[in-house]
Amino acid sequence: MTKPYGAMSIAELAALIQTGAVDPLEVTQGVLADIKAHPDKAIFVTLTEERAVAEAEASSKRLKEGRSLGLLDGIPIAWKDLFDLEGMPTTAGSKVLKAAHPAAKDAAVVDLLKQAGMVAIGRTNMSEFAFSGIGINPHYGTPHNPRSTDEPRIPGGSSSGAAVSVAAGLVPVAMGTDTGGSIRIPAGLNGIVGYKATRGRYLMDGVYPLATSLDSLGPLCRSVLDAVWIDAAMRGSSVAPVTRQPREALEVVVPTNGVFDGAEPGVVAAFEAAIERLQKQGCRISRTAFPAFDELPKLMAQYGPLVTAEAFALHRQKLAGPEAADIDPRVVARTRLGEKTSLADYIAILEARARMTAETEALIGDRFVAMPSVAHVAPPIAPLKADDDRFFATNGKTLRNTGFGNFLDWCGVSIPCGTGDAGMPVGFLLSGKANADGPLLQAAMAWEEVIRG
Structure with a gap:
């Protein structure tokens, strides 16, 4: 062995x-x-x-x-x-x-x-x-x-x-x-x-x-x-329904807004190198702005994040009792923010989500979406442990790119595509709209080696 x-x-x-x-x-x-x-x-x-x-x-x-x-x-x-x-x-x-x-x-x-x-x-x-x-x-x-x-x-x-x-x-x-x-x-x-x-x-x-x-x-x-x-x-199947097919050129759209804000140069370089490899193999790459990526931060600022509202509803009894003292204070602080989201606010978030998802699906069509999985490589632990403000800012940036996909109900695969600062890995996130899992996995399987380089 x-x-x-x-x-x-x-x-x-x-x-x-x-x-x-x-x-x-x-x-x-x-x-x-x-x-x-x-x-x-x-x-x-x-x-x-x-x-x-x-x-x-x-x-x-x-x-x-x-x-x-x-x-x-x-x-x-x-x-x-x-x-x-x-x-x-x-x-x-x-x-x-x-x-x-x-x-x-x-x-x-x-x-x-x-x-x-x-x-x-x-x-x-x-x-x-x-x-x-x-x-x-x-x-x-x-x-x-x-x-x-x-x-x-x-x-x-x-x-x-x-x-x-x-x-x-x-x-x-x-x-x-x-x-x-x-x-x-x-x-x-x-x-x-x-x-x-x-x-x-x-x-x-x-x-x-x-x-x-x-x-x-x-x-x-x-x-x-x-x-x-x-x-x-x-899914209860003994045989994988996703099969290898002759490799066909992918149609991929890269968002031009939101996902590259504050991204580390090494991350951008590794991602763009993977995009270039795909292009050289005949894949069709287009770039466009996603209106939902600008609207979502404003929606969260107005009503609070959807995840925070639902997390508060789940944990409100723990937060109101003595158990709160035994929970990570940062988790407590973030969860308690959900109390500010009223029922009317929550319904407004869901209505906006349905509209934004439909609009984004119309924009994407049958294409896949590509972006860096995270805008930075893994940062050191010690400074994040020591500084609450730094922790929350880094947490928000870490969750940003992937969070768009959760809100819009996408499926996604992160594939290694190179390294950035300190030789740390960079992920290439290939996403598809809701229930496009089969085509996404098929495409990711076919193009994995090219993405990895």
């Missing part, structure tokens, strides 16, 4: 398991051992070792009897601390949920991937209540971006541990959630692939919410093909 099992792609590891070159139990034991030996103890909140071994043994038995459940049988997966795992409380990165009742059953998508033979390794760390794009957690520690060579840098949030567990080579895939960028941001900052599905593409039973009108799910992994396989299994 030339590299750890957790550092392999799903496709690479599946080939070894399905041919009998390695046993699922050996894979699981190796992955667990590597996680325990890893110096960053903030990546995982807990390991589900007993469950993982039992699932790996069952997979091993099936394979020896010629009863493989498919390409995902025996593949380890880590779950963000928002997904119910039977017999465990779901803590959502928070101390106040430690005493919650253990889940009576797995979340629906956890069960679907278990039926596909996947092995649940453990729960990954996250921003508390999924309410930050930075990934800092004062309760369980902050996972360090493994791509940093100079000083500890942020992992991105809120699926911080999920992204780092893959980028550090500990697991081939981890599951995240995305309300304002929580899959695509850490994928971009850690140099891996992150796929955010259209909201509603998967069953949400047993997934702890943040804002139900924005919440979506998706995997963090090493390739678009890996994401395609996971997507199929999460």
Whole structure:
């Protein structure tokens, strides 16, 4: 073996398991051992070792009897601390949920991937209540971006541990959630692939919410093909409905407003280099202003963010009681802003959202949208911990590009496209309108190598 099992792609590891070159139990034991030996103890909140071994043994038995459940049988997966795992409380990165009742059953998508033979390794760390794009957690520690060579840098949030567990080579895939960028941001900052599905593409039973009108799910992994396989299994299919086709030139529109404001030169250079590679391969690139990108900040200034209003409605009882003292003060401060959004304001936001989404879909047509996943590379952790103003300003900028897609109900894939300052990864975000997941994944799979360069 030339590299750890957790550092392999799903496709690479599946080939070894399905041919009998390695046993699922050996894979699981190796992955667990590597996680325990890893110096960053903030990546995982807990390991589900007993469950993982039992699932790996069952997979091993099936394979020896010629009863493989498919390409995902025996593949380890880590779950963000928002997904119910039977017999465990779901803590959502928070101390106040430690005493919650253990889940009576797995979340629906956890069960679907278990039926596909996947092995649940453990729960990954996250921003508390999924309410930050930075990934800092004062309760369980902050996972360090493994791509940093100079000083500890942020992992991105809120699926911080999920992204780092893959980028550090500990697991081939981890599951995240995305309300304002929580899959695509850490994928971009850690140099891996992150796929955010259209909201509603998967069953949400047993997934702890943040804002139900924005919440979506998706995997963090090493390739678009890996994401395609996971997507199929999460929809209950044993065969991926997304197939490779002869590569056709993409039609891509790049927004000229909003997404490049204050962007680091290194990020812009890496993104534009990827655009140039696509153009050289015959892809048609156009650039235009998106009116919604100018209107959304004004809408938020007038009524407050949609996510904040819904997060306050979810957590208002905690904020009114003694539990508030045990919640990250920055999460408390941001959530309490939602109290200012009246019911009339909330309805006005939803009405504007429907109109802006329709207008933007008409503007896009059948094209895909491309922009940098994040306007900057992962910044150092220490200054953000020390300065509230700096934290909130950086958080807003980190969430900006991806947040447009959540508000407009897009699906999106972040693919590594180069490096920026300090040699840190830059993500190329390719997005499609609602329910264009199949065409998006097909296009991303076909053009991934060109985007990566």
